[in-house]
Amino acid sequence: MTHATHLSTPLIALALGADLLLGDPAWLPHPVRLIGAAIASGERGLRTGDRRRDRRNGRLLALGVIGLTAIVAYFVISVIDRGSPFLGAVAAVALAWTTLAMRGLDDSALAVERALILNDLAAARTALPALVGRDPDALDREGIARATVESVAENSSDAVIAPLLFLFIAGPVGAIAYKAANTLDSMIGYRDERYLNFGRAAARIDDIANYVPARLSALCIAGAASILFATGREALRMCARDAYRHASVNAGYPEAAMAGALGVQLGGAAAYAGQVEDRATLGDALNPIDVETIQKSRTILHYATLIAFLAIALCRWIFG
Secondary structure: OOOOOOOOHHHHHHHHHHHHHHOOOOOOOOHHHHHHHHHHHHHHHHOOOOHHHHHHHHHHHHHHHHHHHHHHHHHHHHHHHHHOHHHHHHHHHHHHHHHOOHHHHHHHHHHHHHHHHOOOHHHHHHHHHHOOOOOHHHOOHHHHHHHHHHHHHHHHHHHHHHHHHHHHHHHHHHHHHHHHHHHHHHHHOOOOOOOOOOOHHHHHHHHHHHHHHHHHHHHHHHHHHHHHHOOHHHHHHHHHHHHHHOOOOOOHHHHHHHHHHHOOOEEEEEEEOOEEEEEEEEOOOOOOOOHHHHHHHHHHHHHHHHHHHHHHHHHHHHHO
8 A cells, every 4th residue: 555545643643743843844845835836827827707617617727736736646655655665654754744734823823922922013913914814904902813813723624633634534645635625725715706706616625625624623622622621512512503604614613613612702804805804703702812812722723633633543543
């Protein structure tokens, strides 16, 4: 069996450990950057402005990018594997490492947290775009902290638990294919005039890919909240009550779980590209949202990641 489609649990742990210790070093060529460049190039050549053609071309781009990403990853690792299983394992772990972004997510949230501790709103606004796409200049201190916590919650699935799940199911090829789908959604999966038709397929593929991971992430957040703050039941209650209210079929689950875990209210009005979107609220405003809330959300992220790894590894051990 090739390392391209199957990694042992210790090797997945090694990839996760590399991400936790090293994050995304600037010197490391990152596949997601290549995927992003391919998507941008494809959009320039395929998006026409015609409704029917854009839907068709958007499907072609989405399937082509995901398929090509998986094929290239499989080919490269398999060729190395044939020459040397040890080097094949090294290549597979290296690729698996690039699909995980827990350290990057944590560092980005920490940058905002440190700026707020110093009461430097300008620095906090400068750091925020690494986490969210909304207008940082439109946010006050509480708005910055809320946006950070929301990003930690949502990306606990997209950046950590989802690729981790795909690593266990289908190895580095599965995880990098997931990252391709997620990158497509983040670049063209919008409902605005420009991407409503061209990005429709990308958005739907991402919804399908994240359906299970988003709900698993909510459970892991609730588990972490139970251990840390004895609020796991509230996390689950808010999921059941509010998750469906989110515009995304998936993002509401980890966000509602985080809101319940911290006893805060997430969501509400947010400005994007100068336009205000009135989003649904998740959770109850029992506690204020500030630096301590960011700190707690980051701690929950750490514990939820560990819980997810152990839970998925246990399922693999039981069901083979």
